[in-house]
Amino acid sequence: MSSFVIKPAIRTENITYAVRDIVVLASEVAKTGREMLYLNIGDPNQFDWEPPKHLIEATYDAMKKNLNGYSPSSGIKQAIDAIAIEAERKGIKNVQDIFVTTGASEAIEICLTALVNDGENVLTPTPGYPLYTAIQSKLQTIENPYYLDENNGWQPDINDIKKKINSKTRAIILINPNNPTGSNFSKETLQEIVDLAKEHNLVIFADEIYDKLLMDGKKHVSIASLDSEVPMVTFGGLSKNYMVPGFRIGWGIVSGNREVLKNYIEAINKILRARLCANHPAQYGIAPSLLGDQSHLEIAMKKLTRRRDLTVEAMNSIPGISCVSPEGAFYAFPKIDNIKSDNDWCSKLIKETGVVVVPGSGFGQVPGTNHFRIVFLPPENILEKAYKAISEFHLKYMNELK
Known part of the structure; x- marks a missing residue:
């Protein structure tokens, strides 16, 4: 075989897709046997949701x-x-x-x-x-x-x-x-x-x-x-x-x-x-x-509202993290104060806790700010477990920065 290498099109160089890209790291961590808690992809069917x-x-x-x-x-x-x-x-x-x-x-x-x-x-x-x-x-x-x-x-x-x-x-x-x-x-x-x-x-x-x-x-x-x-x-x-x-x-x-x-x-x-x-x-x-019948939406919104409230309360109770309460969809975008890189924070969170969230830089944000996206579709017991892990991890992360 020659040393010839196919050169990809220049148009692909800047294509990134943070929601899926983070899964590469999560897959590597999962191979170690760690329990994974996925709060990264907005797919209701992965959890307790069904279509009409x-x-x-x-x-x-x-x-x-x-x-x-x-x-x-x-x-x-x-x-x-x-x-x-x-x-x-x-x-x-x-x-x-x-x-x-x-x-x-x-x-x-x-x-x-x-x-x-x-x-x-x-x-x-x-x-x-x-x-x-x-x-x-x-x-x-x-x-x-x-x-x-x-x-x-x-x-x-x-x-x-x-x-x-x-x-x-x-x-x-x-x-x-x-x-x-x-x-x-x-x-x-x-x-x-x-x-x-x-x-x-x-x-x-x-x-x-x-x-x-x-x-x-x-x-x-x-x-x-x-x-x-x-x-x-x-x-x-x-x-x-x-x-x-x-x-x-x-x-x-x-x-x-x-x-x-x-x-x-x-x-x-x-x-x-x-x-x-x-x-x-x-x-x-x-x-x-x-x-047709839209009754699934009423059921969905009751569940989502409970999970939204749980999410916002949990995030705002962590020192150094704040979260604007979402009014729609099933995402929250908490802000992390006093860190240099949400990529580093999210990567270490996945490696140390198995909780998978997406860094805010993957969605764009005001320069100098750091965020992460949470999907709050999972059942309350999974969310509670994930948020406890995030809280403990963040305290340790900030102590290590001092």
Whole structure:
């Protein structure tokens, strides 16, 4: 064999995905026989959560009827119609296109790919889901992070957004409710973002995959409901609200001025046609999910609220750690004071305790701050055990720094 080495594409150099990358270390620690407590991946099915039975039955029936071939590229009609009803419920007007994808992740990647050229940029929330920066690295676009304000319940910092807009900015991304902070954006904040998009001719990408998972009686405002002319793509899916992340079923709802959007919509559909279709039988679960019995959500929110409260109380009781209470999703993003590196802290936590959390640097954060993300999906007994271990570890870690 020659010494020839295949050189990977430059576009892959900056692709990182902290949620999965941390698993490499966790797997090594698990091999030593240590008990592992996983608080790192937002997968309800790993714990005591199940999807609605009518979703599963509809998908199974489709497979039994041999609806196992290709579907139309944009998705089956009954799914599109159900998503259109959901868009109307959310108050989204002037809908121009709807398409079903392999998870919301594919919808996001397709819409970014169809919009952004080399050298252009997209305003991306920080902290935010690392998928967005991974896609932008692949597309070789310029990163343009804007900050969420921890002192204001992790709402987008409007002044920071204003400073970051430049002549090469094409769009602004919102994750609402937010991953990793669990914040739910106010109507006033969203309206300010709409006004900025109007002023600077930006497309708004609204990732609303957690829009039904809200605590304390909070309501979700879809940003597309606030303006019918600004070009927006609203992303949703079955993964989180309906607890089937492995089905990989998501969608995009394009709304706004038709003339402004028509060429962009055709570009999106070119990519949709080229990749054939999303999982066909799983699409038959969309209409029963959106239009059927929603009682699983009430049960889910009671469980999540208890686990959220347990999480926030535990984190805020640890000297040197503070945690803004999340209002939605199933994540908390505690802050660690007086350390140099959350990567070092999280790595040592995994090695010494088996508790797996994700360092805040994997989601982006204000320079000079350190955080970690907790997924509070596990049952209370697992969370209590993990939080006790975190508390004891942090005391020891800080003593060793002295």
